[in-house]
Amino acid sequence: MSNDLIKQYINHTLEHNKTPESVYLFAKAINMEEKEFYNHYSSLEGLEADIYKIWFENAYKTCADAEPWEQYSAREKVLAVFFAFIEEAKNYRSFAVYLKNRDLVKLPRWPKYLNELHEVFVDNMKPILSEAVGTNEIQERKYLDEKYVSGLWLNFLFVITFWLNDSSKGFEKTDESIERSVNLAFDLMGKSALDAALDFGKFLFQNR
Amino acid sequence: MEQNSIPSTKVERAMRFVKTGAQIGGNYIKHYSKKMLDPSMTKEQLHEDNAEDVYNALSELKGSALKVAQMLSMEKNVLPRAYVNKFALAQYSAPPLSGPLIVQTFVKQFGKTPQQIFDTFNMQSTRAASIGQVHEATKDGQKLAVKIQYPGVAESIKSDLKLVKPIAFRLIGLSEKEFEKYIIEVESKLLEETNYDLELQRSQEISRLCANIPNIKFTKYYPEYSSNKVLVMNWLEGLHLEEFLKTNPSQEIRNQIGQAMWDFYDMQVHEQKAVHADPHPGNFLMQADGSLGVIDFGCVKEIPEDFYYNYFALLVPEILKSQESIKRIMLQQQIVSEKDDKRTQDVITDAFIRMTTLLSTPFVTDEFDFSNNDYIDKIYALGEEVTNMKELRESKEGRGSQHALYINRTYFGIYSILNVLGAKVKTGQRNWKQPLMDYHLKADN
Numbered sequence: 001m002s003n004d005l006i007k008q009y010i011n012h013t014l015e016h017n018k019t020p021e022s023v024y025l026f027a028k029a030i031n032m033e034e035k036e037f038y039n040h041y042s043s044l045e046g047l048e049a050d051i052y053k054i055w056f057e058n059a060y061k062t063c064a065d066a067e068p069w070e071q072y073s074a075r076e077k078v079l080a081v082f083f084a085f086i087e088e089a090k091n092y093r094s095f096a097v098y099l100k101n102r103d104l105v106k107l108p109r110w111p112k113y114l115n116e117l118h119e120v121f122v123d124n125m126k127p128i129l130s131e132a133v134g135t136n137e138i139q140e141r142k143y144l145d146e147k148y149v150s151g152l153w154l155n156f157l158f159v160i161t162f163w164l165n166d167s168s169k170g171f172e173k174t175d176e177s178i179e180r181s182v183n184l185a186f187d188l189m190g191k192s193a194l195d196a197a198l199d200f201g202k203f204l205f206q207n208r
Numbered sequence: 209m210e211q212n213s214i215p216s217t218k219v220e221r222a223m224r225f226v227k228t229g230a231q232i233g234g235n236y237i238k239h240y241s242k243k244m245l246d247p248s249m250t251k252e253q254l255h256e257d258n259a260e261d262v263y264n265a266l267s268e269l270k271g272s273a274l275k276v277a278q279m280l281s282m283e284k285n286v287l288p289r290a291y292v293n294k295f296a297l298a299q300y301s302a303p304p305l306s307g308p309l310i311v312q313t314f315v316k317q318f319g320k321t322p323q324q325i326f327d328t329f330n331m332q333s334t335r336a337a338s339i340g341q342v343h344e345a346t347k348d349g350q351k352l353a354v355k356i357q358y359p360g361v362a363e364s365i366k367s368d369l370k371l372v373k374p375i376a377f378r379l380i381g382l383s384e385k386e387f388e389k390y391i392i393e394v395e396s397k398l399l400e401e402t403n404y405d406l407e408l409q410r411s412q413e414i415s416r417l418c419a420n421i422p423n424i425k426f427t428k429y430y431p432e433y434s435s436n437k438v439l440v441m442n443w444l445e446g447l448h449l450e451e452f453l454k455t456n457p458s459q460e461i462r463n464q465i466g467q468a469m470w471d472f473y474d475m476q477v478h479e480q481k482a483v484h485a486d487p488h489p490g491n492f493l494m495q496a497d498g499s500l501g502v503i504d505f506g507c508v509k510e511i512p513e514d515f516y517y518n519y520f521a522l523l524v525p526e527i528l529k530s531q532e533s534i535k536r537i538m539l540q541q542q543i544v545s546e547k548d549d550k551r552t553q554d555v556i557t558d559a560f561i562r563m564t565t566l567l568s569t570p571f572v573t574d575e576f577d578f579s580n581n582d583y584i585d586k587i588y589a590l591g592e593e594v595t596n597m598k599e600l601r602e603s604k605e606g607r608g609s610q611h612a613l614y615i616n617r618t619y620f621g622i623y624s625i626l627n628v629l630g631a632k633v634k635t636g637q638r639n640w641k642q643p644l645m646d647y648h649l650k651a652d653n
Contacts, residue, residue, distance in 0.1 A: 067323045068307060068331060080308035087315060170316060172359045179309050179359075 005040055006051055010095045019102070020044065045112060048099075052117035055092075059084035060124055074132030075186040078125070082156065082178045086163050086171070093164075100164045107161075108154055121156060125149050138189035148189055155185050305341060305358065307331045313356055317435040325433060326352065339402060339506070344443065351443035353427070353503075355404075359437075362402040369395055393610040397485075401506035404439045411505035414484065418475050423468035425501040444501040446493025449628060455496065459630075464498035466578065466631025471638075472502065473622055478640040481516060485509035485614045487621030489628075509614040514540065517647050519615060523568035524641045528561060533648045541609050563590050567619070570635045579630035584623065 008030045013019045020026035023044060027034040041047045063069055063080045072080060089096055103111035110118065129148050132138045138148070158181060163174040310331065314322045322329040326345040333341035340357040369391055400406055408429055415426035425444065433440040447455065457465075469492070476483040484491075486507035493501035511519075518540040521527045528534060534557065538544045543560055544553045566586060570576035626633065 066311070066321055068311070071331075072307065076307050079306050080311065083308050083312040083315075087312070168360070168363065172363070175309060175312060175359045179306060183306075 003054065005037070006047065006054065009044075009047055010051070010092055013098060014094055017098075019048075048113040049116040051092075051095075052089075052114055053120050055088045056085055056117055056120050056124075059088045062088070074128050074135075074137050075182065077128050078152065078186075079178065079182050081124075082159055082182060083175070085156075086159070086174055086178070089160075089163070090171075096160075097164055100161070105157060105161050107157060110157055114157075118153060121153055122149050125152055132189075136191070138186065139191045139195055141195070151189075152185060155181050305333070305356065309359070310343070310356060313359070313437055317438055318433070322354070326354075329354070345440075352430075353441050353443045354433075355439040355441075357402065357404065357437045362399060365395065365398050365402070369398075389610050390613055393613055397507060397509070397614065400508075404434065404436050407504075407506050408434055408439060410508050414476065414480070414482075414505060414508070417480055418472055421468065421471045421475060423464055423499040424472050425495075425499050427501070427503065441503075444493050444503060446495040446499075446501045449489040449492065449494065449625060452494040453628070457494075457496070457498075459632075461496070461498040462629050462631045463633065465494055465500050466626050466629055466633045468498075468500040469622065469626065469631075470633045470635060472500070473618070474638045474640070477511065477520075478638060481511045481513070483509050483511065483615070483618055485618045487618055487625060489625060492625070507614075509611075509618070511615065512611060515609060515611045517644060519609070519612060520640070521644050521648055522560075522564040523571045524644055525565075525568075525572060526641070526645055527648045528565075530648070530652055532652050534561065536648075536651060541612065543608055559593075566590055570623075570633075572636075574634060574636040575632060576635045577632045578623065578626035579632070581627070584627050587623075 009020070009026065012026065012029055020029065023037050024034055026044065027037045041050070060081055062084050063077070066080075069077065069080070099111075099113060103113065105111060105114075126149055129138065129152070133140050133145065139145075159174070159178055162177045163171060166174045166177075168174075311321050314320060314325070318325060322343075322345065326347045328346045330344040332343075334344050339361045340355050343354045343356065345352045345354050408431060411426070411429060418424055418426070427441040427444045430440040446452075473483065473487075484502065484505060484507070486504060491502065491504045493503065495501065518537045521533065521537055522541075527537075538553075538557050538560070539546070544556050548556070569583065570578070
């Protein structure tokens with residue numbers, strides 16, 4: 001039912017080129033008792049925040065149900081989720097563009113309507129990342145590894161904004177931006193020369 | 209770890225080229241300062257240094273920049289043979305796309321994942337093509353090759369070509385005018401290569417026309433699973449040149465494969481007037497029974513009629529007996545121009561006749577042994593001599609027809625492959641010379 005509500009909200013917004021001004025007006029426009037609306041959400045903002053979250057959940061499910069998921073490395077899982085998310089969001093691109101123009105994303109902050117997405121993103125990415133630490137695909141670094149998921153979240157916001165501004169045919173450039181930014185993120189999280197340098201520094205410090 | 213070491217943004221690639229430019233400059237300084245101390249030092253040493261730097265820079269790129277630089281350097285003989293061979297190999301060892309991107313490409317094109325379309329699909333690519341990669345799949349018991357194009361290739365071609373410019377000037381020694389002329393031709397051809405629909409259509413045409421040539425094998429394409437980014441065809445068995453040679457094929461088998469290749473090109477050039485213009489080793493699969501599989505019809509060069517009659521006339525000694533014919537051909541091929549003074553015209557004409565006489569050796573005999581290294585080296589030497597001719601270097605005109613770029617490259621590629629293969633080929637079987645002689649006899653009168 002809340003999915004239906006979202007569809008109507010999106011249609012209403014696109015047809016009037018602006019979001020409804022109150023729950024009362026929105027409920028009236030779709031022939032619904034205002035009381036009924038509150039069974040699903042407490043406010044229009046709450047509904048808006050659910051939209052991106054549902055896209056993400058759908059995308060994640062598509063990936064996790066597909067055959068190669070189990071064989072994927074963490075890097076590939078993240079790539080797959082990003083690709084699938086953009087594919088899912090494409091169905092409502094006009095609406096996403098409308099929201100973008102209403103509330104600009106200014107990294108590293110994000111507008112309210114992405115709050116729920118943030119939560120579900122973090123919940124789903126954390127297990128993938130900790131699994132990757134277990135397999136040594138990414139490096140365990142004290143204090144820093146708790147920030148990995150925040151970094152990945154910024155990466156995700158970057159991809160979304162890139163896509164919203166992308167004018168290439170079939171959004172090919174977005175595909176490239178996903179491939180490259182996620183690869184970079186994982187290279188940075190993986191074992192690198194920096195770790196060796198820190199390790200060496202520690203050695204010198206301890207053996208002066 | 210896939211793909212992370214390829215300089216991917218325009219800025220990064222530009223940096224690579226700037227670095228190379230600087231290195232080449234450095235090599236010249238190194239060369240001349242060494243030469244002051246040791247006058248016996250040859251230009252060979254400089255060549256080696258340059259070639260190594262260029263090779264190192266280019267091999268980190270993929271796609272069009274690599275291809276163009278490779279082509280222009282072949283045209284001008286700047287890279288010693290060892291490097292040209294290395295380039296040919298570099299083309300089929302590009303790093304792979306990630307699994308999820310492959311799935312994404314399929315979902316976009318067909319609305320299904322490769323696993324849903326095929327019975328099996330290997331996510332690891334088995335071969336890399338110049339602008340894409342090849343995966344193994346099966347459906348209904350048939351082994352298939354699935355070629356997937358790198359995303360954004362078409363868009364990157366234009367900016368890549370701009371990046372090649374400094375290299376073309378400094379290293380390969382092209383003039384602005386020559387560069388402009390070639391680049392238009394090259395750009396249109398490269399853009400064609402990114403169009404898999406066109407490749408599908410061309411491969412079907414060529415396979416149909418060449419179906420009767422002995423020992424040539426083509427593959428069957430599946431238009432229903434193909435789109436402008438994905439091509440699906442039957443898997444063709446066989447080994448690439450280098451690996452094939454490791455199996456120690458007999459001389460007879462080598463000759464048979466060489467013959468198939470020669471006949472295949474004879475047919476295309478003289479009958480079809482359109483030619484598979486990308487004869488690098490990655491596009492041929494050789495089989496132990498002496499048959500030759502041809503893949504990748506991305507680059508097909510159509511040969512215009514008047515270009516055909518003049519270019520190939522240079523390979524017919526009978527026609528070159530007439531001074532009138534020679535002059536007409538030189539002008540048509542834009543090797544000399546009416547604006548040149550008489551002496552320049554004579555010197556350049558003379559050099560080109562010498563070069564084509566050498567190049568046409570395989571065409572004027574009935575049988576030619578390509579394993580002869582002296583012959584290939586002679587071509588290199590003469591090529592260098594011509595490139596360094598004062599009259600040509602000082603000339604502000606761009607010389608040579610732009611069509612010749614791809615035809616030269618094609619024959620250069622065939623000669624190189626046949627040379628490495630060590631094949632003896634019956635080259636004089638097709639009678640294509642008569643129409644050319646008639647054409648020029650008529651034009652003379």
